[in-house]
Amino acid sequence: MKPFNKIGALLGAVAITLPLTLASCGKSEEKADPADLGTLTIMLPLIGGSGTAPAPDGEIHKAVEAFTGKKLEITWIPNANYGDRMNVTLASDNLPEVMVSQGKLPAFVQSAEAGAFWDLTNKLDSYPNLKAANKQIERNSSINGKVYGVFRGRDPMRAAVIVREDWLTKLGLKMPETVDDLYNVAKAFTENDPDGNGKKDTYGLIIPKWPAGYGSASPYDVVETWFGAPNGWGERNGKLVPGFDTEEFLAANRYMKKMITEGLVNPDYATFDSGKWEQPFFQGKGGIIVDVSSRGPSLLKLFKEKDAANYDSYVDLTGNLKGPDGKLRAFPTTGYNGFLAISKQSVPTEAELDDVLNVLNKLSSKEGQILLNNGIEGRNFTVQDGFAIGKPQDDPAVKTMTSDVSYFGQLGTATAGYQAYVGLPPGKAERAMYEKRLKFHKADEASAVHNPAQMIISKTQVAKGAQLDLIVSDARIKYFAGQIDEAGLKAEIKRWYDQGGQDIVNEMNEQYAKIKK
Amino acid sequence: MMTQVVRYRWLFVLLLPGLAYFAIFKYAPMYGVTIAFQDYLPFLGFTGSPWVGLKHFENLFSSPDFPRVLGNTLILAGLNAVFVFPAPIVVALLLNEVRLNVLKRAVQSAIYIPHFLSWTIVAALTYLLFALDVGPITQAMNSLFGERFDFLADPDWFRPLVVLQTLWKSTGWGTIIYLAALAGVDPNLYEAARIDGAGRWQQMWHVTLPAIRSTIVIMTILLAGNLLDTGFEQIYLLTNSLNRSVAEVFDTYVYFLGITQGAYSYSTAVGLFKAVVGIVLIYGVNWVARRFGQTGLF
Numbered sequence: 025m026k027p028f029n030k031i032g033a034l035l036g037a038v039a040i041t042l043p044l045t046l047a048s049c050g051k052s053e054e055k056a057d058p059a060d061l062g063t064l065t066i067m068l069p070l071i072g073g074s075g076t077a078p079a080p081d082g083e084i085h086k087a088v089e090a091f092t093g094k095k096l097e098i099t100w101i102p103n104a105n106y107g108d109r110m111n112v113t114l115a116s117d118n119l120p121e122v123m124v125s126q127g128k129l130p131a132f133v134q135s136a137e138a139g140a141f142w143d144l145t146n147k148l149d150s151y152p153n154l155k156a157a158n159k160q161i162e163r164n165s166s167i168n169g170k171v172y173g174v175f176r177g178r179d180p181m182r183a184a185v186i187v188r189e190d191w192l193t194k195l196g197l198k199m200p201e202t203v204d205d206l207y208n209v210a211k212a213f214t215e216n217d218p219d220g221n222g223k224k225d226t227y228g229l230i231i232p233k234w235p236a237g238y239g240s241a242s243p244y245d246v247v248e249t250w251f252g253a254p255n256g257w258g259e260r261n262g263k264l265v266p267g268f269d270t271e272e273f274l275a276a277n278r279y280m281k282k283m284i285t286e287g288l289v290n291p292d293y294a295t296f297d298s299g300k301w302e303q304p305f306f307q308g309k310g311g312i313i314v315d316v317s318s319r320g321p322s323l324l325k326l327f328k329e330k331d332a333a334n335y336d337s338y339v340d341l342t343g344n345l346k347g348p349d350g351k352l353r354a355f356p357t358t359g360y361n362g363f364l365a366i367s368k369q370s371v372p373t374e375a376e377l378d379d380v381l382n383v384l385n386k387l388s389s390k391e392g393q394i395l396l397n398n399g400i401e402g403r404n405f406t407v408q409d410g411f412a413i414g415k416p417q418d419d420p421a422v423k424t425m426t427s428d429v430s431y432f433g434q435l436g437t438a439t440a441g442y443q444a445y446v447g448l449p450p451g452k453a454e455r456a457m458y459e460k461r462l463k464f465h466k467a468d469e470a471s472a473v474h475n476p477a478q479m480i481i482s483k484t485q486v487a488k489g490a491q492l493d494l495i496v497s498d499a500r501i502k503y504f505a506g507q508i509d510e511a512g513l514k515a516e517i518k519r520w521y522d523q524g525g526q527d528i529v530n531e532m533n534e535q536y537a538k539i540k541k
Numbered sequence: 542m543m544t545q546v547v548r549y550r551w552l553f554v555l556l557l558p559g560l561a562y563f564a565i566f567k568y569a570p571m572y573g574v575t576i577a578f579q580d581y582l583p584f585l586g587f588t589g590s591p592w593v594g595l596k597h598f599e600n601l602f603s604s605p606d607f608p609r610v611l612g613n614t615l616i617l618a619g620l621n622a623v624f625v626f627p628a629p630i631v632v633a634l635l636l637n638e639v640r641l642n643v644l645k646r647a648v649q650s651a652i653y654i655p656h657f658l659s660w661t662i663v664a665a666l667t668y669l670l671f672a673l674d675v676g677p678i679t680q681a682m683n684s685l686f687g688e689r690f691d692f693l694a695d696p697d698w699f700r701p702l703v704v705l706q707t708l709w710k711s712t713g714w715g716t717i718i719y720l721a722a723l724a725g726v727d728p729n730l731y732e733a734a735r736i737d738g739a740g741r742w743q744q745m746w747h748v749t750l751p752a753i754r755s756t757i758v759i760m761t762i763l764l765a766g767n768l769l770d771t772g773f774e775q776i777y778l779l780t781n782s783l784n785r786s787v788a789e790v791f792d793t794y795v796y797f798l799g800i801t802q803g804a805y806s807y808s809t810a811v812g813l814f815k816a817v818v819g820i821v822l823i824y825g826v827n828w829v830a831r832r833f834g835q836t837g838l839f
Binding site for chain 2: 107108111112114115116117129130131132134135138139140233291292294295297486487488489490491494497498500501502505507523
């Protein structure tokens with residue numbers, strides 16, 4: 025090769041790569057036609073299932089496109105990275121038209137308040153399927169009363185206590201109804217050899233390492249609510265106070281500490297991987313889980329694989345427990361799981377916004393919900409007394425559809441209520457458990473302790489809240505482990521106030537006064 | 542000067558892609574550090590966000606987190622410098638003394654392997670081996686000392702675990718460069734030393750070590766630049782509520798503030814501070830090395 029050729033090739037390479045790199049540094053690429061929303065770009069979390077994102081030429085994807093009359097460009101983000109990815113996306117200047125925000129992440133709140141997303145307050149009522157069936161939930165999902173997204177409705181009650189039924193039977197105990205019962209059952213499970221192997225190798229409660237801070241529906245938060253502490257925030261003497269600055273919080277944690285010190289809880293509660301939560305229960309090491317009630321069927325399934333004949337004798341569950349004073353205070357969910365926010369930058373005009381909302385409205389109709397949550401009737405499922413039954417998955421096309429449909433539910437809002445079919449419980453025990461869950465969810469709803477500050481966002485909370493809330497949740501664990509005593513726990517709560525918590529309390533009360541008026 | 546440029550013009554052309562690489566991928570992104578001096582909001586962009594001067598730096602230095610995070614980072618950096626840095630030198634010297642070539646190769650390959658495992662796997666292994674009550678190492682230690690060790694949650698064990706992990710993962714790989722330097726030592730020097738009656742130890746002290754001294758100095762200077770990089774994944778994966786007070790270092794702090802809390806400007810300021818310390822350290826160590834008559838990096 026002559027020298028000239030070498031240099032020509034080199035320059036050619038530079039010439040090719042340079043514009044590419046420059047283009048990717050530059051501002052967002054122009055859309056073909058911004059006014060035409062023939063294609064809708066959407067960002068959704070990929071949760072559960074086989075882990076393979078639905079392909080854009082999949083049957084369900086095509087059906088949803090046909091149903092809405094739009095071409096869909098969906099970016100599926102693995103759920104574990106969703107929060108990080110969301111922050112990164114907000115920091116870019118290429119937002120999808122519709123994105124799921126899984127709650128009020130600080131970056132989302134900042135962007136929304138700066139005007140990055142459409143304010144949908146009072147707009148949603150003109151779309152029958154986006155009109156909130158429960159206005160309280162819509163308010164919960166708002167930011168200081170402003171609705172920045174269509175919330176995705178969920179069960180308002182989920183908390184449950186799940187217990188090894190065979191252990192209860194063996195020791196002649198009943199399902200716990202109060203926190204004292206829970207203590208006694210845990211004690212018996214630890215000391216009275218419930219698995220009958222003659223060794224003291226079991227414990228009561230199974231608690232994993234909780235990834236988030238205070239007020240994140242950890243078992244500790246649930247127990248505190250049972251004891252009468254506010255759920256996150258509460259009103260005391262007309263003022264909002266953080267839940268951990270109450271006598272009930274301390275009482276609940278004294279109770280937990282007692283259980284932990286007496287060995288009624290797994291000793292590695294500070295480090296135990298929450299992904300393996302079901303293992304000790306299934307293997308017969310621990311006997312009680314305080315979590316969401318859907319953990320029950322999941323455990324039932326494990327036992328069914330092991331012992332199909334008697335699988336119904338292992339798992340029993342009940343709802344919230346009564347506090348030490350005999351009163352029931354139930355730990356509710358926020359009633360929603362994030363919301364679908366619409367970018368102002370990508371959807372610049374009211375007319376286009378209307379277009380997007382119409383699509384979401386359509387997807388939340390009964391027909392749309394069935395398509396997103398169940399699939400196509402007769403193709404991948406059939407209906408039997410109001411329940412959906414999946415078709416056998418030997419057909420690869422049906423298998424793909426079943427996997428895809430497990431993800432597409434993320435796009436539905438069920439704002440006006442869930443109308444799709446529930447999967448038919450595969451056996452009698454599953455059906456009985458399903459009905460039991462519905463029953464205690466309903467019963468607990470009346471005693472739900474709501475967080476009155478759910479909709480209030482304080483500036484300091486946004487800037488420092490996550491960091492500050494870790495002070496409290498870390499202090500709680502340190503208190504259990506004996507690194508600090510109760511005075512130390514109180515000192516840490518004081519540290520919360522000193523490092524910015526006081527500002528949060530002031531700002532919250534200011535907003536609260538405005539909203540109450 | 543000009544004539545030289547013309548004469549070697551093709552060499553300069555060859556230089557261009559390298560320059561372009563640095564300009565585009567290393568220098569251009571540095572524009573982003575401007576957000577450390579702004580109240581940056583993604584929606585408003587680099588140009589639209591208000592300028593706030595040194596506010597974020599003032600916040601950082603007055604923050605109650607700062608002494609703790611800095612302390613933890615420096616302690617881990619110190620432990621790295623004391624235990625992790627010399628380990629490859631010692632191992633390389635030991636390998637150098639191995640007479641059986643097959644054995645030497647086998648050991649080398651075996652100790653390289655951990656380098657290729659990701660931190661996630663190392664963390665998973667650590668959790669398995671050191672799990673409370675059930676991990677094999679925990680059980681061995683428990684029966685050996687008659688105590689109940691809680692390696693994963695006890696803050697006192699956090700730093701030893703980190704150092705152990707780093708040693709296990711990086712020592713083998715680190716030996717490569719020293720073994721290369723050792724291979725370059727003139728065998729005549731050893732022969733001469735032996736004729737003069739030097740034993741094994743004396744050969745090592747008077748021949749081997751001086752021969753690789755400049756390599757060690759260069760590695761020290763490079764280490765200084767990365768001293769505050771305690772590594773994000775490794776620390777993050779080992780952190781929990783009970784050991785956070787000793788585990789929080791700059792890398793995890795920046796992640797926590799910037800990515801999970803969306804405090805872009807503040808976390809950039811923290812990152813920038815860390816980078817400045819790194820530069821100061823590089824220059825400092827380089828200066829010291831030159832003072833002692835060694836060849837510095839520049």
